[in-house]
Amino acid sequence: MGTRGGWAALRRRSLSFFLDWLAWGYIAYTVMYLLNHYWYTVYVDWYGTLKLPSWGWPLVVLGTLELAVWSRALGRSLGLRAFGLEVTCPSLGRRILRAFLWHVSVLPLGIGVWLGRGEPWHDRLAGTRVRAVPKEPERPGRRALATQWGAMAAVLLVLTLWLGWLIIGINLQVLGRRAPWAAGIWRQMLRPDFRYFLESDPAFALRNLPFSILDLMVVTIFMAFLATVLGAAVAFPLSFFGARNIMGFSPVGWAVYGLTRGFFNVFRSIETILWAVVFAVWVGFGTFAGVLALTIHTIAALGKLYSEQVEGVSPGPLEAVWAAGGSRWQVVRYAVLPQVVPSFWAFTLYRWDINVRMATVIALVGGGGIGDMLFYYKNLSDWPKVGAVVMVIVAVVWTMDYLSGRLRERIT
Amino acid sequence: MTGYPDGFLTDPPSLSWPVVRDALARRAGIAGRHLAIVFLDVVGLAILWLLVTYIYAWYGLGSIAYTLVPWWAFVLGVVEGAALWESFGRSLGQRFAHRELSGASGVPTGGQRVLYFIGWHLTVLPLVGLFFDPPWHERLSGLRLGPPVERGEAPRPWYRTSSGLFLAALLLATAVAAVGVTITTTNLRRLFTEAGRTAKFWRAFFSPDTTILAASGRDLVVTIYMAVMATAFAVVVAVPLSFLAARNLMRGPVGRLVYTVLRGAMSIVRSIEPIVWAIIFLIWVTVVRAPFAGVLALWVHSIADLVKLYAERLEAIDPGPIEAITATGAGRLAVLRYAVIPQIVNPYISFTLYRWDINIRMATVVGVVGGGGIGQRLYHYLTGNLWQQAGTVMLLIVILVWAIDYLSSRLRAKLA
Amino acid sequence: MANPYLVVENLTKVYERGQVVALRDLSFSVEKGEFLVVIGLSGSGKSTLLRCINRLVEPTKGKIYLDGVDVTRLSSARMRRVRRRIGMIFQQFNLIDRSTAIGNVLTGRLGYTPAWRALLGWFSKADRDRALANLERVGLRDKAYVRADQLSGGQRQRVGIARALMQEPELLLADEPVSALDPATSHSVMQYLEQMNREDGVTVLASLHFLSLARRYGTRIIALKDGQLVFDGPPGAIDDTRFKEIYGEEAEEVEVR
Structure with a gap:
């Protein structure tokens, strides 16, 4: 015990054990949910909360723990498979012995694991061993579904879909019953009304200016353009702070790296449309809020892509500049930049493409752009006009997609 | 081993249909390349002109206008501009196509350029001249539009080439127009004066409201399941479709037609955001079944996206194993089963995980239009100015998205 | 003749x-x-x-x-x-990387296997034995259950030969x-071909x-x-x-x- 390898092995074992426990817990929960749903249909609220008596929970926790222990002792469980481990098997009797001994060895605060010096008591006494699966098997592998882990994975999949079906409330009858009605809307949309394509709609005026579909589409493209330019301009310098190979391994470097990457990750995981809500409150409804929302998300998304690109540069030229006595920023300028600029352009174009797509819908929360018109007509149930707007959006987005794809091909 | 001296395999070509067809196809190719250059130049100049007038109208007249001149004057100006540019400089289109004007004795003279300019109108406008090889204007002026000649000089910096300056002007004009249209002084002022309004929000963001945690947790579960269901059902549809949308598997006229139609339809579906789909499905299945509508919206968008990703992967498979299995005398299905599928299983799973990851993110957004899940709760709090609750929910979303992102990228790394 | x-x-x-x-x-x-x-x-x-x-x-x-x-x-x-x-072996081996050596060898029987069995991957016991025997013949019996992408170039080509042998x-x-192999391995692979030619009377x-x-x-x-x-x-x-x-x-x- 105490060696690095020993710790890593122990960590793998424990993680695989917790995965098993989790899997059994999930199965137990799902089964109880389904039982509750089909047999006592007492009360299934929107989210179908599962009610258990107070003594139920410890029972479930302990029961699933037992299931995990036994499934690991008796075969190759999902957790073992996921972490590439297996239990060598002398005989069934010893495997059963192992499961019993486990309780003595692990339950009292894992005493057997700590004192076992790399080989926990239950393994040592039962004569079993947990080891990484050898790379060169000598026996034919069994079919996935015939193995314990395969069966378990299949059960998990089926239960998940079943549970999902109930939780989401999927109802195909409604889909079928109301299909003619939906088809009516589709038909209206497919007979688009392009009256206001060039001519501005008097009912639809923003900022004292009446707008046509074309006007707003142009505005939308402008929004995406501005957000991309601003976003790229900010993300470009930031990306070097978020690259491990540039920041080095000093504590300051670590801190800056961590902060930058953290910023990228947090801001990226909040979608543009939610940012638009924040900015609409801040600067008022309209295109500016939309641009800001797009910009923020662009900075985070591009920053991450850029940083990864910087981290992926080939180290040869960097070494050459270091060796020639260059400073950190000279390394960036002469060794890193030439390598990353083409892919930076490619990512930026790609992002512009995404931004145009996003800009078409952020109007929903006050972000401005063509979406204003889309949702305005939708609220009036004026489907032919909605159809016209959607068609213009599709045409523009499709063209942008195509153009940016072609340009990216040329660049890289 | 025997045969005709100048490389013909059989008889020299007579004026048969295939010969005529090939010759026509070749000429059409040349004409197409020329037209592409002209098209790019005309479109570029047109956009620049539109942007300039747009800026003038916006700042000068306070209205929206695109050309400010009659349409025929606009077309004439743009076409003449393109002709001048192509004759007297190296235009954007020529640069993109890697073409350059050159005479027999190197750099074209002024006279040749004038002839080229005049010939351009005769050739390009009626289109006929383009089908001659060389086209009329090249024959007239003695110039050739060929690949750039290496002269051993350093290339000019971008700001000394016309196309570089043109692109810079285009970008600048777009930026000016975009700034003018999207940013107003009122809004800009509010960005600085009203920052305090969001302070509440940020403070709330870091002091979560624990009372809503349980309910939000349930919504999170719903969101995860929305993504799972949408992805699972999308896979079922997208996998078979991807085989029909892979160029290398769809041979023959019928195959090509299916391929084209399918890819076209998918790219149209993909260009409509899931939010718009959610609106349609909400009307369809009624708002009572919000998560269902959300799942359907994500489902449709995922199918389109997955078909594209899958099909592109299929197009990139190694043809070697297909050859090998075919050579053993195996049937078509067996070739698919043993040579194609083993190559795509892991990438397909990887794309599916990636899409699941995106769907989680999208599911939070679809909620905003009433598509159920955590997004709906967040939107409810945001519109109700319940900042503390909104902050809590956002925090939960960040954690969820982050965790799923990490999980899916770890799994994908393992699959690669 | x-x-x-x-x-x-x-x-x-x-x-x-x-x-x-x-x-x-x-x-x-x-x-x-x-x-x-x-x-x-x-x-x-x-x-x-x-x-x-x-x-x-x-x-x-x-x-x-x-x-x-x-x-x-x-x-x-x-x-x-x-x-x-007609057996065939290739410069780039054209094995299915994600499949085991024996899985690859078995594909040599696909021409003789009914389509539905092939789709399910049910090869007969006789075929499996034959596959092992052919792997034995090219000296790879102990690598039978190793994935093809774990094998070296020469070993991969020998799997290719065993696959062709399955077709009889x-x-x-x-x-x-042997273009993708080093000289020493080249000879070993060529010798297997020679052996097929001499002993089994296969035209090469x-x-x-x-x-x-x-x-x-x-x-x-x-x-x-x-x-x-x-x-x-x-x-x-x-x-x-x-x-x-x-x-x-x-x-x-x-x-x-």
């Missing part, structure tokens, strides 16, 4: 794209049991020739008789039955079987890059240049002038030991 085993008559192949002529009016015949080596520069049409014989590439013109049957006219279903008897072929097409058509290998293993050599036949004769007959004719003036002969 009255007729030669394989007859190629006026074979021409023009690739549609780019109008590249890969083979021009090629004619030759092969007797049963020969070890015929095809040599020539890259792009001289060696691979195309081999692929025309089992119609992985459709010939543009000409006829190919295998045992008196014109394979260029067969329907695709009957062509499959002919392919079963009469004819083996080897498309530059192998395209090779190195003349030294061709001389060592071939019973007869044909040479292609720009899709035309420029030499046909016993290995000993290639002298320096012939060599320059085939490979061009610049070429130097390289020995592979």
